Amino acid sequence: MIRPKLSLRRPLAVLGAVLLGLTGAAAVAAPASAHHTTITATAACDQLSGERVITWKVENSEVNKDATIRKVTASPATPVTVAVEGAGTKPLDQVVIAQGSFVEAVQRVPGDTAKATLKVKAAWYKDNKTQRAENEGSINLSADEPCKPAPTCVDASKAKYSHTFDGPKGTATVKLDGNLPLCGDTKQYFTLVSYFAPRPQFATPQYVYGTPDSDFVGGNQTEIELNVEIPNCHTQVDLIWGDKDKVIDPLVEGGKRYDNLKLGSPGAPGNRSTGPQGWYNGGDKSCTTPASTFASNCDGTVTVSLSNDGKISKYPVEFEVKGENGFSKKVTVEPGKANNDTVVPAESAGKIEVLVDGKVIEGGTYSWQRPEDCPLPTVTTEADCENFTLTASNPEGGLPVKVEFSYDGKTETRTVAAGKSESVTFKAGKAETALVALPDLELEMEAVYAPEGDCGGGGGGGEEPGLPVTGAAAGGIAAGALALLAIGAVLFVVARRRRVRFTA
Known part of the structure; x- marks a missing residue:
């Protein structure tokens, strides 16, 4: 064999x-x-x-x-x-x-x-x-590690990632590390979110701006790009581990925080992605729109209207209204609201400033200006062969008015309070007219001395009815009004720093 x-x-x-x-x-x-x-x-x-x-x-x-x-x-x-x-x-x-x-x-x-x-x-x-x-x-074989099949995918609980982040631009990317996809139908979501913020540093409350961007790594998708809009004011931008359900809105004092959900954090799960810190605080202007308007009143006061209702008004605004002589008032206006209750007294209305955070806001300066519809003082006369009496009356609701009475080389000055009258009596002289001036209003008028009867034979006089002082204020065009009385020849002419005399 x-x-x-x-x-x-x-x-x-x-x-x-x-x-x-x-x-x-x-x-x-x-x-x-x-x-x-x-x-x-x-x-x-x-x-x-x-x-x-x-x-x-x-x-x-x-x-x-x-x-x-x-x-x-x-x-x-x-x-x-x-x-x-x-x-x-x-x-x-x-x-x-x-x-x-x-x-x-x-x-x-x-x-x-x-x-x-x-x-x-x-x-x-x-x-x-x-x-x-x-x-x-x-x-x-006991000293060797157990033999296991080489993985064909990576378990989501052990997957590692890398990311980029640009907070000021509102962009980020997240990429699965290695060459293996996530196992099965597993999806790992990441979300980029931006906020309105009260300060350029971390502060609360914060409110989500626009729509957060969320996407997942899973299946054949191993890298994602995320983009969000950034408000044109103070902001915070966060790149977080999870989908939109993880977004906190609003972020408030003592409330929930993202902590280690932010990618790039020192703890899990944020530390499972390598890259820069996935959070940003910045912005160079406040997320409010403070504004003010002014209205002068006839009594010399100014009503200041404060508003906080612009497109990016997300926070209360504390206004400070300041005037002359130490006047100051602080008013807080909630977002989307206005306040019309601030009145600056007449003695402080010469220069008004509206400030926020210690700075005068745009359009926030003003000085009192006399409204065109304020009633003017009126003047009445009484003339006889011995005396020529002029009386100025100031309507209710106005400012005190300075009145200068001049006749036959003599001048008397009176300040007439609102709702009051002041009279001046001159001895009858050779002058045919008297001048009544309101220097604060840049108004003047002439009154003709024309007593009733023949003063040579001793005559009487009569009181003329009240006549309004009318005319242009400072800077206006000279204007006047003519009132010719039916009884007695008293004529008032109003002009800007010039006198025009009319005779009947």
Whole structure:
């Protein structure tokens, strides 16, 4: 009988994707007789399957006799095979080991196997008889990490990211690190949000501006871009871990905070993304629109209207209204509201300023101006051959008015309070007219001295009815009004710093 010899001197390659981190050689049992097999082993991890791949090297101790493998016992009890060139594989117990040679057999065991053993019974034909021997080899795998399949995706709870962030521009990107997608249908959301803020540093309350931008990493999408609008005032911008449900609106004193949800934070989950800090505070103007208007009153006071109702008015505004002589009043106006209750007294209305945060707001300066519809003082006269009496009356609701009465080279000055009258009596002289001037209003008028009757024979006089002082105020065009009385020749002419005399 011819026994075929298998040429197995070339080490056999282990099929599949196998890592070459080898363990130590297996222990070899002492031979039971002069004939024996020597068994050693190495192991590697197949990261595709997660199995340990053990390569058993079985050597024939005889240099001039072939060894026929009769029985193989493996623990764990998985197949032990030998690659045959051109013929695939065959079980180890069907192999003949050529004299002085060896075979390499492959066994796949679970990835968490701690120890594997291999018993081999072999037979030699020598001296016209068959001789048998059994030997055992083993390999200790307990010191190695368990073999696991190489991942094809990354678990969302362990995924790492990197990000960019530009707070002033309201842009950010988030990218999944590595080459593996998230496992299954998992989606990890990230959100970019901007706020109205009361200060360019962190302060509350804050209100969401526009619409937060939210997107996810998952499936084939491994990188996202986020963009939000930034208000044209103080703002805060945050890049947070999670979807829009995580957005806090408003951010208030003592309320919830994003803390480590912000990407780039020192703690989880924000620290699972590398990049700059994902938050920004800035803006160079207040998120309010303070405004003021003014209305002069006839009594010299000024009513100041304050409003806080512009497009970006999100916060109360504390106005300060200041006037001359130490006048100051602070008024807080809520967003979207106005206040019309501030009245600056006449003695302080010469210069008015409206301030916010210590600065005069745009259009916030004013001085009292006499309204065009304010009633003017009136003058009445009484003339006889002995006296010429002039009386000035100031209507209710106006300012005190200074009146200068001049006749026949003499001048008397009176200040007439609102709702009061003042009279001046001159001795009748040769002058035909008297001048009544209101210097504060830049108004003048002439009254003709025309007593009733013939003063040569002793005549009487009469009181003329009241006549209004009318005409242009300072800076106006000279104007006047003519009132010719039916009884008595008293005429009042009003002009700007000039006198026009009319005669009846």
